[in-house]
Amino acid sequence: MVKVYTIASGKGGTGKTTVSVNLGTMLAQLGKETYLMDADIGMANVGLLLGLQDAPVTLHEVLAGTGKVDDAIYECPAGLKVIPAGISLQGFQQADPEKIRDVMTEIVKRCDFLLIDAPAGISKDGIVPLAVADEVILVVNPELSSIVDALKTRILTELVGGHVLGSIINRVNQDNPESMIKKMEKVLGVKVIGIIPEDPNVRRAGSARIPLVIKFPTSPASKAFRRIASGLIGVAYKDEEQDEKREGFIERFTKALFTRKA
Ligand SMILES: Nc1ncnc2c1ncn2[C@@H]1O[C@H](COP(=O)(O)OP(=O)(O)O)[C@@H](O)[C@H]1O
Numbered sequence: 726m727v728k729v730y731t732i733a734s735g736k737g738g739t740g741k742t743t744v745s746v747n748l749g750t751m752l753a754q755l756g757k758e759t760y761l762m763d764a765d766i767g768m769a770n771v772g773l774l775l776g777l778q779d780a781p782v783t784l785h786e787v788l789a790g791t792g793k794v795d796d797a798i799y800e801c802p803a804g805l806k807v808i809p810a811g812i813s814l815q816g817f818q819q820a821d822p823e824k825i826r827d828v829m830t831e832i833v834k835r836c837d838f839l840l841i842d843a844p845a846g847i848s849k850d851g852i853v854p855l856a857v858a859d860e861v862i863l864v865v866n867p868e869l870s871s872i873v874d875a876l877k878t879r880i881l882t883e884l885v886g887g888h889v890l891g892s893i894i895n896r897v898n899q900d901n902p903e904s905m906i907k908k909m910e911k912v913l914g915v916k917v918i919g920i921i922p923e924d925p926n927v928r929r930a931g932s933a934r935i936p937l938v939i940k941f942p943t944s945p946a947s948k949a950f951r952r953i954a955s956g957l958i959g960v961a962y963k964d965e966e967q968d969e970k971r972e973g974f975i976e977r978f979t980k981a982l983f984t985r986k987a
């Protein structure tokens with residue numbers, strides 16, 4: 726069955742695009758036909774992270790009715806199919822966010838997973854992706870303003886008839902974030918489905934315009950993405966280099982999350 730996940734947050738800059746690109750690439754690498762659509766049509770970043778900034782046809786043209794969906798799909802590393810948004814403001818103004826539903830209907834016929842990178846905030850272009858997904862995943866940073874904004878997004882998602890699967894805590898610095906995770910689950914009222922450490926390779930991969938999970942596959946954040954993707958697919962996480970005794974908290978925690986009963 727096709728699964729459509731919208732990657733959302735309240736605040737900008739929490740890591741939505743980073744999660745969308747790397748989770749998408751990981752799902753593709755694990756053999757799933759995966760599409761990623763950049764619905765952040767105002768601050769289009771997916772294309773930048775993947776070297777698609779010069780794409781001739783983008784979601785802007787499709788949402789403006791001047792381009793075809795098929796011409797806006799680009800094949801990226803690991804076979805991930807990407808529909809980038811354009812970077813021009815004029816293109817943004819002409820794009821009708823309501824048409825995202827039609828694009829989605831077209832895409833879900835062809836894939837196992839569709840990830841939608843959502844804009845921050847509560848404008849119309851931000852609300853449509855929350856309503857159309859099967860599940861919304863909230864990307865949260867371990868700081869109060871990010872958590873409060875994510876809570877608003879959860880409430881907003883439910884108001885428009887959507888459903889939140891859980892949260893991913895990104896940019897975690899602590900070795901023992903157990904109490905933070907408990908607090909996050911209590912405040913947000915949804916499960917934490919993954920935690921991603923602060924990792925300088927995220928920025929390096931971004932500058933190289935190659936997904937982190939391809940450029941630095943053994944980096945701590947890459948391992949976290951692999952665990953989350955494995956959890957979404959429902960397969961066991963495999964890491965040949967893994968030494969159980971040296972396994973860090975983040976790995977143990979994520980493993981426990983996906984083996985515990987919902
Ligand atoms: N786990 C991480 N470790 C280090 N830097 C990160 C991490 N996640 C995201 N970043 C950095 O944070 C910035 C914002 O990330 P981005 O994915 O663009 O956020 P959003 O799409 O939510 O606005 C980027 O510069 C990115 O490189």
Ligand SMILES: [Mg+2]
Pocket residue numbers: 741742743765768770
């Ligand atoms: Mg973004």
